[in-house]
Amino acid sequence: CLRNAVHKLRAARNQSHLGATERRLAALHAGMGQHEQALRWIRQAEADNTRLQAERHEVRWSFAESDRDEKRRRSLRDEVLVHVQRLDVIGRLIAEIHHALVRPLAAARATLQQLLAAPDQPHDPRRLRLALDDVIEQVDAASALVRQLKMFSYRASPQPSEVNLCLALEQAWADASLWRRGRARSLFINWRKRTVVNVDAQRLAVLLRILLIEADRVTAPADLSATLDSDGTLCSMVLGCGTAELARVSGCVGIMLCAEIAHEVGGRLVCETAPDQRVSLHLQLPLMNSL
Numbered sequence: 001c002l003r004n005a006v007h008k009l010r011a012a013r014n015q016s017h018l019g020a021t022e023r024r025l026a027a028l029h030a031g032m033g034q035h036e037q038a039l040r041w042i043r044q045a046e047a048d049n050t051r052l053q054a055e056r057h058e059v060r061w062s063f064a065e066s067d068r069d070e071k072r073r074r075s076l077r078d079e080v081l082v083h084v085q086r087l088d089v090i091g092r093l094i095a096e097i098h099h100a101l102v103r104p105l106a107a108a109r110a111t112l113q114q115l116l117a118a119p120d121q122p123h124d125p126r127r128l129r130l131a132l133d134d135v136i137e138q139v140d141a142a143s144a145l146v147r148q149l150k151m152f153s154y155r156a157s158p159q160p161s162e163v164n165l166c167l168a169l170e171q172a173w174a175d176a177s178l179w180r181r182g183r184a185r186s187l188f189i190n191w192r193k194r195t196v197v198n199v200d201a202q203r204l205a206v207l208l209r210i211l212l213i214e215a216d217r218v219t220a221p222a223d224l225s226a227t228l229d230s231d232g233t234l235c236s237m238v239l240g241c242g243t244a245e246l247a248r249v250s251g252c253v254g255i256m257l258c259a260e261i262a263h264e265v266g267g268r269l270v271c272e273t274a275p276d277q278r279v280s281l282h283l284q285l286p287l288m289n290s291l
Contacts, residue, residue, distance in 0.1 A: 002028065015052040019045045104138035111135050160265075162288050163204055165195040165235055166228060172208035176216065183221060187212070191228035197235050197285040199265040204285075207261040211269075214254035215241050215281060230287055234267075239281040249279050258283075 002025040009018040026041035111131050166189060173187045197204070215224055218241045227238045241249055249255060250271035258281075262269040267285040274280060 015048060015055065019049040019052065022048065101142050104141040108135045108138040108142075111138075159200050159202075160198050161201050163197050163199055163201050165197050165204075165237065165285065166191050168201075168204055169208055169212075169226060169228075169237070172205060172212055175205075176209050176212045185216065185221065186223045188223060188225040189228065190225070193228075193230045195228045195230055195235050196288045198288045199267065199285055203261050203265050207258050207265075207283075210254045210261075211239065211258045211281060211283070214249075214252060214258070215239050218249055218279075233287055234284045235287050237283040237285075239283070241279045241281060249281075255281070 002021060005021050006018065006025065009021060022041050022045035026038045026045065029035070029038035029041060111134055115128070115131055169187075169189060212224070225240050229236050229238075255269070255271060259269045262283060262285070265285065267283065269281065269283050272280050272282050
């Protein structure tokens with residue numbers, strides 16, 4: 001009966017019960033004193049069991065590989081979605097930057113045309129230097145707009161990590177020094193609590209650098225001040241921009257870029273007017289311990 005069961009199980013490829021049946025058959029032979037037959041069936045049971053374990057391992061590996069493929073496809077879909085959204089933002093920003101480039105390019109062109117209009121007249125060296133400085137300043141302004149768009153055009157999906165906002169702000173101020181003209185200015189940082197945020201470090205660095213460039217441009221030649229604070233879930237940074245017009249500050253391309261990046265990392269950026277008519281940039285980011 002057991003031998004017939006073994007043949008039927010083997011024909012049906014029922015590996016899960018085949019080994020147990022062969023061991024029962026080996027035990028019966030051993031009980032009857034037929035040790036050679038018992039040993040043969042034990043060896044057969046071990047061989048079938050080894051084959052069964054190999055098949056199970058292959059099935060587990062196949063499921064694991066399928067799970068990894070699904071995770072890769074899901075990650076790719078998310079990354080493609082982020083990329084599509086970014087291309088949409090970049091498209092809008094290119095239009096804004098094209099509009100913003102008109103002023104510095106027109107100013108530089110007008111200055112150069114004035115210098116070329118009277119080639120036979122002697123030029124005052126001081127006046128010529130001022131004109132060329134103005135051209136350089138306009139070219140730098142146009143280049144800054146393009147560099148900001150380039151910094152925003154990375155594709156990688158956000159990877160949140162633990163970032164000290166105070167240290168990141170100091171580093172961004174040092175990096176933004178390449179854009180500053182005129183006398184050296186300082187950034188005063190006032191912080192009251194631990195300001196460790198949970199954001200993508202690369203995006204935060206780009207956001208702070210562009211934000212400081214824009215705030216410094218509006219505030220110059222005065223120094224800048226930033227106040228950091230936090231509540232149970234959010235870390236806030238208030239960056240003073242002096243008495244500039246709210247519409248001029250909030251409508252510039254750099255601030256729009258920063259608002260897009262802040263939204264990407266789970267934060268928020270708004271441009272506000274205080275009771276004393278001073279304009280400030282209010283950035284909110286998720287705290288590390290809020291997750």
